[in-house]
Amino acid sequence: MSEPLVVVEGLRKVYPRGVEALRGVSFTAWPGELTVVRGRSGSGKTTLLNLVGGLDAPSEGRVTVAGREVTALDETGLLELRRDVIGFVFQTFGLIPVLSAAENVGVPMRLARRSAAEREERARLLLALVGLDGHAAQRPYELSGGQQQRVALARALANRPRLLIADEPTGQLDSQTAAQIMRLIRALVRSEGVAALVATHDPAIIDLADRVLELRDGVVVETVAGEPRMTTS
Numbered sequence: 001m002s003e004p005l006v007v008v009e010g011l012r013k014v015y016p017r018g019v020e021a022l023r024g025v026s027f028t029a030w031p032g033e034l035t036v037v038r039g040r041s042g043s044g045k046t047t048l049l050n051l052v053g054g055l056d057a058p059s060e061g062r063v064t065v066a067g068r069e070v071t072a073l074d075e076t077g078l079l080e081l082r083r084d085v086i087g088f089v090f091q092t093f094g095l096i097p098v099l100s101a102a103e104n105v106g107v108p109m110r111l112a113r114r115s116a117a118e119r120e121e122r123a124r125l126l127l128a129l130v131g132l133d134g135h136a137a138q139r140p141y142e143l144s145g146g147q148q149q150r151v152a153l154a155r156a157l158a159n160r161p162r163l164l165i166a167d168e169p170t171g172q173l174d175s176q177t178a179a180q181i182m183r184l185i186r187a188l189v190r191s192e193g194v195a196a197l198v199a200t201h202d203p204a205i206i207d208l209a210d211r212v213l214e215l216r217d218g219v220v221v222e223t224v225a226g227e228p229r230m231t232t233s
């Protein structure tokens, strides 16, 4: 039996002016599984993802990712965690406009000081993996929204993360493209064995989840399993 990749215990976040965004959240997320965090606007989804990813610090509680206690790391430790262990995908894609698709995918590898040859090779492989063969030289503005999010996904996987964190990754896409991106994320979770934590309020996406955390006013009110996993021999 594998170990959980993410362990969240008693997480509480109070913002300045006293907004209590999380009020004691605990859960685990597992390698090779897609965990969806659902809930209405303002329920605390972004806050939770930011705390798991080490982008912000909680008021109370503990987060462990791949055996590292995120909530105890200093700035250097957090930088290493975000560079080596976690891949991030955002609603607004966050690609660099002056760089080609392949160069965007190469950015995290540059930060990890990989050689140019290795970056090019892996960028080509990752772009093929997300269905963008033949688009390596294009700039973000030459690509559709769905294609840009595929580039962002390839970039998130560049340094072989153990955890993929995606905050409303389909929020700017039409429903058909959104479904394609979510199916791609689930396929990548399976093939790469990463754990994924995806925030959304799109009900169509929730069917694809292995686990669903329902957040309501900063607490988890429901954890339901999605459809059973296919096993292949």
Ligand SMILES: Nc1ncnc2c1ncn2[C@@H]1O[C@H](COP(=O)(O)OP(=O)(O)OP(=O)(O)O)[C@@H](O)[C@H]1O
Binding pocket: 015, 016, 019, 020, 021, 039, 040, 041, 042, 043, 044, 045, 046, 047, 048, 201
């Ligand atoms: N930097 C901040 N300072 C103060 N309050 C904040 C801050 N960020 C979020 N909040 C508040 O914390 C609560 C949870 O916000 P959060 O963004 O985590 O919710 P969400 O579920 O991601 O919402 P959405 O679906 O709209 O993105 C809200 O009441 C919000 O107003």
